[in-house]
Amino acid sequence: MDPFGTYKKVVSARSTLKEVLKTCQDGGIVSTAFIYGLENNLLDGVIVADNAGEFKAIPKVATTPEEVLEAAGTKYTVCPNISVLKSAVREYGCEKIGVVGTPCQVRAVRKLMKYPVGFRHIPDKISLIIGIFCMENFPYNGLKLIVEEHCGVKMEDVVKMDIGKGKFWVYTKWGETKAIKLKETHPYEQVACHVCTDYTAELADISTGSVGSPDGWSTVFIRTAKGEEIFNKMVEDGYLEVKPIEEVKPGLGLVEKLALTKKEKNMKEIEHRKELGLPVPY
Amino acid sequence: MVGCGHCGKIIRSIEKKYYDKLKEKKIALVGGAVNLDDEKEVKKIKEIRKNSDILIAVGSCAVSGGFQRMLIGLENGFPQRFVRIGDVVKVDYAIIGCPPDEEEVEKVVEAVLNKDKEIVDSYLILKPYEIIAGRPIIDTYMKVNEVLLTSNKELCLGCDDAPINYEFCTGCGTCVAKCPANALTIDEKPKVNISKCIKCGTCFFNCIRVKEALPSEAR
Numbered sequence: 001m002d003p004f005g006t007y008k009k010v011v012s013a014r015s016t017l018k019e020v021l022k023t024c025q026d027g028g029i030v031s032t033a034f035i036y037g038l039e040n041n042l043l044d045g046v047i048v049a050d051n052a053g054e055f056k057a058i059p060k061v062a063t064t065p066e067e068v069l070e071a072a073g074t075k076y077t078v079c080p081n082i083s084v085l086k087s088a089v090r091e092y093g094c095e096k097i098g099v100v101g102t103p104c105q106v107r108a109v110r111k112l113m114k115y116p117v118g119f120r121h122i123p124d125k126i127s128l129i130i131g132i133f134c135m136e137n138f139p140y141n142g143l144k145l146i147v148e149e150h151c152g153v154k155m156e157d158v159v160k161m162d163i164g165k166g167k168f169w170v171y172t173k174w175g176e177t178k179a180i181k182l183k184e185t186h187p188y189e190q191v192a193c194h195v196c197t198d199y200t201a202e203l204a205d206i207s208t209g210s211v212g213s214p215d216g217w218s219t220v221f222i223r224t225a226k227g228e229e230i231f232n233k234m235v236e237d238g239y240l241e242v243k244p245i246e247e248v249k250p251g252l253g254l255v256e257k258l259a260l261t262k263k264e265k266n267m268k269e270i271e272h273r274k275e276l277g278l279p280v281p282y
Numbered sequence: 283m284v285g286c287g288h289c290g291k292i293i294r295s296i297e298k299k300y301y302d303k304l305k306e307k308k309i310a311l312v313g314g315a316v317n318l319d320d321e322k323e324v325k326k327i328k329e330i331r332k333n334s335d336i337l338i339a340v341g342s343c344a345v346s347g348g349f350q351r352m353l354i355g356l357e358n359g360f361p362q363r364f365v366r367i368g369d370v371v372k373v374d375y376a377i378i379g380c381p382p383d384e385e386e387v388e389k390v391v392e393a394v395l396n397k398d399k400e401i402v403d404s405y406l407i408l409k410p411y412e413i414i415a416g417r418p419i420i421d422t423y424m425k426v427n428e429v430l431l432t433s434n435k436e437l438c439l440g441c442d443d444a445p446i447n448y449e450f451c452t453g454c455g456t457c458v459a460k461c462p463a464n465a466l467t468i469d470e471k472p473k474v475n476i477s478k479c480i481k482c483g484t485c486f487f488n489c490i491r492v493k494e495a496l497p498s499e500a501r
């Protein structure tokens with residue numbers, strides 16, 4: 001099984017922008033790319049997941065670096081980013097749009113570019129698709145239960161959540177850190193994620209996630225010519241620091257292991273559903 | 283068949299352009315929903331099927347019944363039921379949209395025409411249109427619930443409450459952006475405002491959980 005899909009290059013990278021490093025999830029690749037794009041006129045609007053308060057996520061069309069910064073950081077809950085794509089064009093008048101999304105959302109963008117029914121002239125306005133790795137997602141109610149019941153932290157006190165090293169971590173504004181075994185969160189996963197076989201956003205221009213790189217750094221797959229162009233420019237202009245993936249720990253092997261775990265587990269679920277005569281994605 | 287006429291216009295313009303080729307390959311393009319209670323119409327669609335090797339349904343009325351499904355009414359004292367063409371005869375490819383995109387219809391027609399020559403490419407392009415054609419959409423994305431369009435349960439073809447079974451929905455939001463009638467809202471999962479929905483099926487067709495031929499040429 002092919003773990004990653006097509007890509008040109010994979011590296012470990014980190015932003016050099018201080019204001020990004022303050023609020024971003026990992027190496028700040030997504031926010032830096034969007035800020036770079038907006039500042040250099042490569043993009044004129046980006047679709048991000050804003051924090052609507054207490055880590056409830058809502059999609060937002062950001063047109064300034066400040067708005068990008070406000071939406072930095074991972075919200076471990078469903079955020080229908082693609083739903084505002086039409087309004088980015090029709091209401092915000094954007095012509096060069098950047099989109100960030102989980103692998104399923106990246107697939108959605110590629111699909112709607114290929115079959116533009118009801119969407120005339122919108123596909124050519126999508127300039128950059130950034131995918132973030134994703135093992136699973138949680139409905140907001142589930143996330144709230146994980147944080148409040150299992151971690152014992154009030155949602156309003158949380159400043160950051162993270163998944164790593166087999167644990168779900170919560171950081172509070174009082175400087176506390178709580179962690180529970182990832183296993184405890186499984187019952188709250190979105191059911192639809194159990195038939196998803198994409199871990200590294202295989203159809204994005206650039207995909208990024210924390211796994212494989214040291215803390216504060218990101219693993220980055222550069223997949224398309226478009227992605228390569230903007231990534232190289234960012235490095236040349238000093239927006240990103242880069243290290244060869246072979247030189248960092250834990251390295252690509254771990255990404256591969258997780259990608260294959262997701263594929264195998266969820267392919268099995270699809271087969272299992274077929275055997276039981278349950279519906280599977282068409 | 284029964285429709286607003288817009289699809290008919292698109293079909294005519296494409297038929298004009300590809301007249302000889304369509305005739306040679308026995309390809310028929312049909313738009314509009316079938317009025318089950320109009321014997322002549324049912325006969326006509328069966329005849330079209332008999333005389334063609336490939337039947338392409340064009341537009342939402344033809345593919346899913348479209349907004350015609352809401353026109354369950356009486357004519358001359360008799361009930362009329364409008365269904366998708368696929369409920370009456372086999373459809374090979376179905377192009378959704380209310381209205382569909384003329385360029386897209388052309389793309390499908392070209393792919394069908396070139397199917398033997400550029401096998402892999404055409405296959406990829408055509409796959410989703412084939413999937414939609416093969417399934418009674420009414421079954422998969424529309425379920426009959428207690429809210430009926432008419433008070434007559436027998437006549438009702440079912441109300442819709444979601445583009446796709448929530449069990450599969452990832453909450454990506456594509457359907458919401460695509461809906462031509464602004465009938466969908468989303469928090470985590472899309473909800474259909476039944477009084478706005480024109481039953482075009484665009485949301486269903488575009489859902490990523492409806493297997494797509496994903497582009498390798500996107501790179």
Ligand SMILES: Cc1cc2nc3c(=O)[nH]c(=O)nc-3n(C[C@H](O)[C@H](O)[C@H](O)COP(=O)(O)OP(=O)(O)OC[C@H]3O[C@@H](n4cnc5c(N)ncnc54)[C@H](O)[C@@H]3O)c2cc1C
Nearest residue numbers: 024025026027028029030031048049073075134209210211
């Ligand atoms: C549900 C989920 C599961 C994840 N699982 C993994 C995993 O298993 N392994 C791994 O390595 N990485 C995973 N990630 C990705 C990781 O948490 C970081 O988002 C990624 O490394 C980008 O970090 P950054 O510092 O480059 O981005 P930042 O600069 O912090 O920007 C992150 C961007 O993502 C957007 N975003 C945040 N939440 C969402 C959301 N729910 N939906 C859509 N967009 C969003 C933000 O608006 C922001 O623009 C997951 C992310 C999500 C949302």
Ligand code: SF4
Nearest residue numbers: 103104134137193196
């Ligand atoms: S696991 Fe798959 S379906 Fe679920 S949010 Fe992630 S990419 Fe989407």
Ligand code: SF4
Nearest residue numbers: 461479480482483485
């Ligand atoms: S919800 Fe919108 S896209 Fe879906 S069938 Fe109704 S009108 Fe069409």
Ligand code: SF4
Nearest residue numbers: 451452454455457489
């Ligand atoms: S397109 Fe499909 S998966 Fe995405 S929100 Fe709509 S129904 Fe859910």
